[in-house]
Amino acid sequence: MSNRSNSAKRSQENTEPPQVLSQHAEALPPGGASRRRLLLGAAAAPVAVGAAATLRSAPTRASLQTNARIVVVGSGLAGLAVANRLVRELDGADITVVDRKEEHNYQPGYTLVGTGIWPVDKVIDRNADLMPEGVRWVREMVAEYDPDHNALITDSGKRIDYDYLVVATGCHLDYEQIEGMDPAAIGKKGLTSVYNGPKAVTETWKAMDTFRQRGGKAVMTLPATPIKCAGAPLKTTFMLVDRLRQAGTFERSQVEFHSALGVVFGVPVINQRILERWADWNVPVHFSSKLVAVDIDAQRATFESPEGERTVEDYDFIHVVPPMRAPDSLFHSPLAAQEGPMAAGGWLEVDRETLRHRRYGNVFGVGDINGTPRGKTAATVKQSVPKVVANLIDVIAGREPSMRFDGYTSCPMILREGSAWLIEFDYEGRLTPSLPMIEPLQDSWFAWLMKVQLLKPAYMAVAKGRV
Amino acid sequence: MPLYEIWLAMNIVWEFALANLAILIILAAAIALLFGAAVVKGKPAWCVGFKVGMVAAVLVTLAGFFFVPALIDSSISDLTYWVDWANLFAVSAVFGAAAFALCWPLGAIFAGGRRPGGSA
Numbered sequence: 001m002s003n004r005s006n007s008a009k010r011s012q013e014n015t016e017p018p019q020v021l022s023q024h025a026e027a028l029p030p031g032g033a034s035r036r037r038l039l040l041g042a043a044a045a046p047v048a049v050g051a052a053a054t055l056r057s058a059p060t061r062a063s064l065q066t067n068a069r070i071v072v073v074g075s076g077l078a079g080l081a082v083a084n085r086l087v088r089e090l091d092g093a094d095i096t097v098v099d100r101k102e103e104h105n106y107q108p109g110y111t112l113v114g115t116g117i118w119p120v121d122k123v124i125d126r127n128a129d130l131m132p133e134g135v136r137w138v139r140e141m142v143a144e145y146d147p148d149h150n151a152l153i154t155d156s157g158k159r160i161d162y163d164y165l166v167v168a169t170g171c172h173l174d175y176e177q178i179e180g181m182d183p184a185a186i187g188k189k190g191l192t193s194v195y196n197g198p199k200a201v202t203e204t205w206k207a208m209d210t211f212r213q214r215g216g217k218a219v220m221t222l223p224a225t226p227i228k229c230a231g232a233p234l235k236t237t238f239m240l241v242d243r244l245r246q247a248g249t250f251e252r253s254q255v256e257f258h259s260a261l262g263v264v265f266g267v268p269v270i271n272q273r274i275l276e277r278w279a280d281w282n283v284p285v286h287f288s289s290k291l292v293a294v295d296i297d298a299q300r301a302t303f304e305s306p307e308g309e310r311t312v313e314d315y316d317f318i319h320v321v322p323p324m325r326a327p328d329s330l331f332h333s334p335l336a337a338q339e340g341p342m343a344a345g346g347w348l349e350v351d352r353e354t355l356r357h358r359r360y361g362n363v364f365g366v367g368d369i370n371g372t373p374r375g376k377t378a379a380t381v382k383q384s385v386p387k388v389v390a391n392l393i394d395v396i397a398g399r400e401p402s403m404r405f406d407g408y409t410s411c412p413m414i415l416r417e418g419s420a421w422l423i424e425f426d427y428e429g430r431l432t433p434s435l436p437m438i439e440p441l442q443d444s445w446f447a448w449l450m451k452v453q454l455l456k457p458a459y460m461a462v463a464k465g466r467v
Numbered sequence: 468m469p470l471y472e473i474w475l476a477m478n479i480v481w482e483f484a485l486a487n488l489a490i491l492i493i494l495a496a497a498i499a500l501l502f503g504a505a506v507v508k509g510k511p512a513w514c515v516g517f518k519v520g521m522v523a524a525v526l527v528t529l530a531g532f533f534f535v536p537a538l539i540d541s542s543i544s545d546l547t548y549w550v551d552w553a554n555l556f557a558v559s560a561v562f563g564a565a566a567f568a569l570c571w572p573l574g575a576i577f578a579g580g581r582r583p584g585g586s587a
Binding site: 117417418419434435437438439442443444445446448449452453454456457458460461466467 | 483551
């Protein structure tokens, strides 16, 4: 933290918007790959044809003519969704996406792969198939942000100037904070983690499958930092118990959960229900117990209390959830939160409703990188991207941002094979089901169906900028 | 249901269809072939075939209550409230509709006559 930039604050009024040429209604430019796939699939099924007719006609809307240079950093779900929408909704804008990653990973599927529900190929796609035509794709990573001069520097030294910046980098998995932890060793000696990409989740399932055959002691963890998909550590625990039961080894096993916080989930009613269920199953929870070290070969984990007292646990199986923070380039930039609860992680300092940077008015954030109270999930991206794009267009047009984000997020909490909760909530932790008939805390096959079959199609539609 | 949810549901259906395009193309081709065969090879009994298709649709929809959960690593015992049952019925009905589309021309072929001079 000490070497973080303390560059002078820049007022929003200092932003010099590029020329807005005109705003008019017209048919959108061709949708590139998406349009071709729509046409290709039109013969597939009657229901899909019906949908296609609407899908193809819906995006016609007023577009803004502008010569603005817009840079989107990141090509995960949020970056792609923003880029696809900007291409559609702006006419003449110079849009650049900066990210080296060629492979696109459906991260909400990691828990499914890591617990043996899905094969790994279901979480692997290609960014090239999702990148809109008409954008410049710079296959490099950002090394430095210079928001005072509206520029960024890539890791090859290339300088990219912008008028508007959208930061959608996702977050950094800070396994380094755990002494002895080696992400390359995931899968060995009972060491697992469902966060570190397709290979790690594949290895996680192999380790879980091996563990469930003989049973033993499992240690599940939760760090103190904000994390993406805060439900994943809990789903993994639920599924581990289910796998042990299926194998008939649960009775001779011990599963315990260590939370570095005072809760296991940030929404009180959900937290309470989970704890009740785990109490019934004899899954003890250790609060304020932070994983600080792991001895992989000895299969021994060290936990620390807020008072600094350390305890050591032997294990046969451990699920490591890494602390998370902003990637280095952002962490050390003036864009990072300089004070408050988000400063420690270097999260992007945005207004939680407009998702516009608090000090740099031509910068917006979307997705996991945002220093907002809740919601590092795909569901948050789904709900916030349209608002970010609308607000960015407002700013380009010389208006104040008009859209407000309420912090919506969602967590299909897998309880066992065949059952889940479909939980949706906002910044305040209020349950906000999209459909009134949904009972958020009802064990539900429909929620399971959503998780294993329907959410990836929804995700793909978000990435293509349609919903 | 709010418009956004309808739009989202349509997109889910569309993307699901794209992800299962090969199966859907094979199904559509089979249906087209059967209808073509019914028209070309004889005097199809469309009304009888329709009834056969409806019976098949009902049977497959009912069977769907058992095989659809199994398709997604679950069982009928996992259904707990009416939203689960309504969705299972909807998914099963899609399979029923496919069965109808396949069995209508099949029934029409087998119940219908042959063209004069047609081979046995």
